[in-house]
Every structure is written in C-alpha cells, then in structure tokens.
Amino acid sequence: MSFLKKLFGGGESSGGAPKVASRETYKDFIIEAAPVAEGGQYRLRAFIVESEAEDARRATVIRADLVTSSDQAAEFAVMKAKQVIDEQGAAVFN
Numbered sequence: 509m510s511f512l513k514k515l516f517g518g519g520e521s522s523g524g525a526p527k528v529a530s531r532e533t534y535k536d537f538i539i540e541a542a543p544v545a546e547g548g549q550y551r552l553r554a555f556i557v558e559s560e561a562e563d564a565r566r567a568t569v570i571r572a573d574l575v576t577s578s579d580q581a582a583e584f585a586v587m588k589a590k591q592v593i594d595e596q597g598a599a600v601f602n
Contacts, residue, residue: 526553529582535597539589543581549574550581554589556600565601567592 526542533539538557543550552571558564569589575581592600 526555528555529578530586532586534590535593537593539586539593541582541585541589543578543585544570545578546574549576550578552581552585552588554585556589556593558598558601567600 528540528542530541540555540557542553542555544553552573554569556567556569569592571588
C-alpha cells in the first residue's frame with residue numbers, strides 16, 4: 509500500500525505541497541518539476557499547470573524511471589512534461 513501512496517503522490521513526508529525543484533513556462537503552460545525521493549534515488553515527477561490563476565487545472569506526469577540525483581530527475585521530468593504537452597496540449601487536463 510505504501511508503494512502506491514508514494515507512486516500516486518500520497519507519500520509526501522512533509523505533509524504539505526511537494527517540493528518544486530524547477531519551474532518553467534512552455535507553450536503557455538507552466539511545468540513544475542518535483543522529483544520524488546525513493547530508496548536513495550529520485551523518481552521523475554512534474555506538474556503541468558494551466559496558468560498562474562489560483563484555481564488553474566493541474567496534471568501530474570510521473571514516470572517509473574529512477575535516477576541518482578534530484579537535479580537529473582528534475583531535468584528529465586521537464587523533458588517528459590514537454591513531450592506530453594506536445595502530444596496532448598490542453599487535453600492533458602481532461
């Protein structure tokens with residue numbers, strides 16, 4: 509059960525919002541990379557945010573890939589989020 513919680517975002521140890529390692533704008537969307545620490549490695553995770561509005565829709569991109577550094581995980585997560593935006597555009601929020 510704890511594996512599933514971690515995989516789907518329920519395993520945050522801080523109890524608050526996930527720590528965002530990097531943030532950038534791509535094709536009018538905001539990408540926030542937030543790697544997940546797991547067993548001495550980092551899982552790729554990013555949030556695609558519709559806009560700066562407080563009630564903006566968010567989509568989560570999480571991959572099974574694990575890397576050894578948080579910076580590398582953030583970099584790869586941003587690349588994967590850009591790929592999702594290129595493929596799905598605003599449909600990512602449906």
